Amino acid sequence: MSRLVPWLTVGPAVLWTLLFFILPLVLMAWTSLQPLQGDGPGLGNYVAFFTNPSYWRALVNSLEVTALVTVLAVLLAYPFAWVLAEQVPERWQRLALVLAILPFWTSYLVRSYSWLLVLAEQGVVNGALVGAGLLSEPLRLANTRAATVIGFVHFFVMLLTLTIFASLKQLSPSYRKAAADLGAGPLRTFVYIVLPLTLPGIMVGAFLTFVLAIGDYVTPQILGGNTELLMPQLIMLQIGRRGDFPLASALSLILMLVVTVAYLGCARWLRLERV
Amino acid sequence: MAHRLPRVVGALYAALIYGFIFLPVVVLVLFSLQATTLPVPPFTGPSLRWYDAVLSDRRLTAALGNSLLVALLSSALAVVLGFLAAWGLARFRPPGSGLWRALLTLPLMVSYLIIGMGLLILLNQLGAPRSRVSAGIGHVVINLPLCFAILYSQMGEQQARAEQAARDLGAAEWQVLLLITAPMLWPALFASFFLSVTFSWDEFIIAFLLTRFDTTLPVEIWNLLRAGLNPRTNAVGALVFLVSAVLVASIELVVLRRRRS
Numbered sequence: 032m033s034r035l036v037p038w039l040t041v042g043p044a045v046l047w048t049l050l051f052f053i054l055p056l057v058l059m060a061w062t063s064l065q066p067l068q069g070d071g072p073g074l075g076n077y078v079a080f081f082t083n084p085s086y087w088r089a090l091v092n093s094l095e096v097t098a099l100v101t102v103l104a105v106l107l108a109y110p111f112a113w114v115l116a117e118q119v120p121e122r123w124q125r126l127a128l129v130l131a132i133l134p135f136w137t138s139y140l141v142r143s144y145s146w147l148l149v150l151a152e153q154g155v156v157n158g159a160l161v162g163a164g165l166l167s168e169p170l171r172l173a174n175t176r177a178a179t180v181i182g183f184v185h186f187f188v189m190l191l192t193l194t195i196f197a198s199l200k201q202l203s204p205s206y207r208k209a210a211a212d213l214g215a216g217p218l219r220t221f222v223y224i225v226l227p228l229t230l231p232g233i234m235v236g237a238f239l240t241f242v243l244a245i246g247d248y249v250t251p252q253i254l255g256g257n258t259e260l261l262m263p264q265l266i267m268l269q270i271g272r273r274g275d276f277p278l279a280s281a282l283s284l285i286l287m288l289v290v291t292v293a294y295l296g297c298a299r300w301l302r303l304e305r306v
Numbered sequence: 307m308a309h310r311l312p313r314v315v316g317a318l319y320a321a322l323i324y325g326f327i328f329l330p331v332v333v334l335v336l337f338s339l340q341a342t343t344l345p346v347p348p349f350t351g352p353s354l355r356w357y358d359a360v361l362s363d364r365r366l367t368a369a370l371g372n373s374l375l376v377a378l379l380s381s382a383l384a385v386v387l388g389f390l391a392a393w394g395l396a397r398f399r400p401p402g403s404g405l406w407r408a409l410l411t412l413p414l415m416v417s418y419l420i421i422g423m424g425l426l427i428l429l430n431q432l433g434a435p436r437s438r439v440s441a442g443i444g445h446v447v448i449n450l451p452l453c454f455a456i457l458y459s460q461m462g463e464q465q466a467r468a469e470q471a472a473r474d475l476g477a478a479e480w481q482v483l484l485l486i487t488a489p490m491l492w493p494a495l496f497a498s499f500f501l502s503v504t505f506s507w508d509e510f511i512i513a514f515l516l517t518r519f520d521t522t523l524p525v526e527i528w529n530l531l532r533a534g535l536n537p538r539t540n541a542v543g544a545l546v547f548l549v550s551a552v553l554v555a556s557i558e559l560v561v562l563r564r565r566r567s
Contacts, residue, residue, distance in 0.1 A: 036479050040394030044387040044450060045406055053415050056422025062427055113356045114316040129558055131324065134331045136550040139508050140527050141543030145330030147338060151535055153344065155333050189327060246417020248511055253531060263419050270515075276427060283420045289312050290415065 063280035076281035089265040090285070096176065096261060097245045100183040101237050107184065108191035109233070116199040128196060133188040145255040147173055148183045150254075174256035182254040183244050191236040198232025199225075215266070238297055242290055262286050331547060338348030338540035346403040356541035365541065369526040373507055376438055376522055380445035381502035385495060387446070394486060396461035397469070407458070414451045421447055422512035429516070444512040449502035456501075460494040500557065504550070 064072040080086045111131070119127045134142060149155045150172035157169035170177060204226065210220040244250075247262035255261070260268070262282065269279035323522060360366055395403055413421065425444050427438060455519045465487055471484045473479075488495065510524040517525060523546075530539045 034520065037394045037398035037400040040390040040398075040483075041400060041406055042390035044410055044454065045402075047387055047446065047450065048409055048413065051425065051443055052416075052421065053409075053426045056416075056425045058431060059420075059538070060422045107323065107326075110319055114320045118313060118316045118320075125558075129554065131327060133551060134327055134404075134547075135552065136504065136525060137331065137547040138527065138543060138550075138556050139328060140510055140524055140531065141539070141546060142332065144539055144543060145334040145530055148333045149330055150536065152312070153535075175377075185326065185330065188323065202495075242415065242417070244411075244421055248419055266423070267420060270423065281425070283423055286498070287420060290417075294415065305428060 041110065047051060059280040060275050060284060063235075063284055065277045075186055075224070077285075079278065080281060080285060085260075086265065086282070089262050090289070092176075092259050093245055093261045093262040093286075096179060096183070096251070097241055100180055100187060100244050101240045103180070103184050104191050104240055105188035105233060105237055108183045108188045109186070109195055111201055112192045112195035116196055126194070131192055132189045135186070140249055140253070141184075143250050144181050146178065146185065150178050162224075173254065174258055176255060179251045179255035182250045183247075186250070187236065187240045187244065191233075191287075194232050194236035194239070195229065198229040201232075202228055234297055238294070241293055245290065246286065312504050316420070323481055324369070334540055335544045336535060338544040340537070343537065348553040359387050360538055360541045360545070363538075366523070368528055369521055369523045372438055372517075372520050373523040376442045376445060376513070377430065377503045377506040380442040380506050381449060382448035383442075384446045384453045384502050385457075385499045388498065389457050389488070389491075390452050390456035390483075391497065392454050392461055393483060396458060397428045397466065401536070410454045411451045414455075418448060418509065418511050421514040425512070426515050437472055438517060438522075440516040441513045444516055445502075445506040445509060448509070449505055452505070453498040453502060456498045457491065457501055460491055465490045504553075 048232040063076055064074070066073065067073050072207050089129070115124060115127050115131065147154070151157070152169045152173070154173070157166070158173060161169055206224050206228065207220055210224045215223065246263060248267055251261045251264055252267075255264075256266075263286075266282045266286070269282065270274040309521075338356060339354070365473075393396055395406060400406075422444055425440065425447070426436075429440055434440070467491065469482045469486050472482050477485070487490070509522075510526065510528060513522040514525050514528060523542075527539065527542055530542065533539075
């Protein structure tokens, strides 16, 4: 009986994952090899991706937007997390952090929609600029790549502030004291001590940003509109309008491959189990 | 003076980022409070007209019920499965432990869109209907790795010794699990359940692909969004924000109180 215990406890979760995660992926791989009409299985959908510039373009768009979002979010979040960790008095830090990520807990869809309110033609920004006489015509801010980037950056600044704040707080103050004792100024201490030691935390956050942003359909669809397609939008278009599951499957597997390559690329900085 | 400058710059920068973070939320809530049919400036409120419209909308209240049901049940299942697996792997180290751990955390690497589409293909192959149940299955898939990872990291030596003591005193394995391990781990169990509920509650794409008639709240919000700028969406969004803010604040208070005592 007791020899069965490990299998009885681990078994259900493993079975669930095999049945509802691995099996669907296998079916998806199999589906991706089927043509929508005509001959037997083949690599036609993958060939279509690499030869059709509009499909190929979606991946390039996705990579460009995601890279920009990741870099911007890290650059904005790091100083913010630093101010929270260093300048806010200890007893207020928790409150400051909770406030900084409060909109994180609102509905994901509603958060993107709120940016539409801000950026729309009759929205707050245009209203203020035109009202102040700075503009005669409202700017086209919504339904652009910039709107997608702003929506994404807003979400990921909150996430990254959280992870970077955590790694700054884990840093023992004695490192900085030692650097100061050895004659390093604040800037040198930051560049040679603080930054390298918080780099793993930054990398984990940046990788998370990359993975979540490149797979997201909602933000580009609401804020970017259909002016240019990102990969998730292209995938949804195949399912929704055309019912082309084979092509959608092929595109999904290509997207998964990109994420896997990114993971392998930065695996040595990503000690995920330490976080 | 030279000492104060960085502090001033830091405070200004923090204020700027806080402004950026809160700008859309403030705009959302502010323009949910005006009676006009377009939630744009100039502000003419206050009025609760759209809250009234939203709360008496049958589709939205039904979707709210579905969301709660799916979130609570799928999270409970994810926590139970994750807890059992974490305990089994941490305590007994069965052959292939590393492989099972990797398998159980693998779904974290795959985007929700792909998980949802895979399940949709599976449903189509089986000829099964799309429903709350299939959306719930999808939500267990995304939350199980999270619950497993959190609970596995909490399986410490201290519990292992308490469990061994219980066994020595004649407790069966199920008694050890229910009466020793679960109570000792309740903060982690609570945390993983709460996280799962919030993820499931907010999840859109899987529910969108896998439900048909009995949709969840995010799917109904999506239907509202198609109408462009719409004060109903503002009101729903503000309500969702209010509920989450109250939830987060109360959990903060519980956690803080535990820390102090």
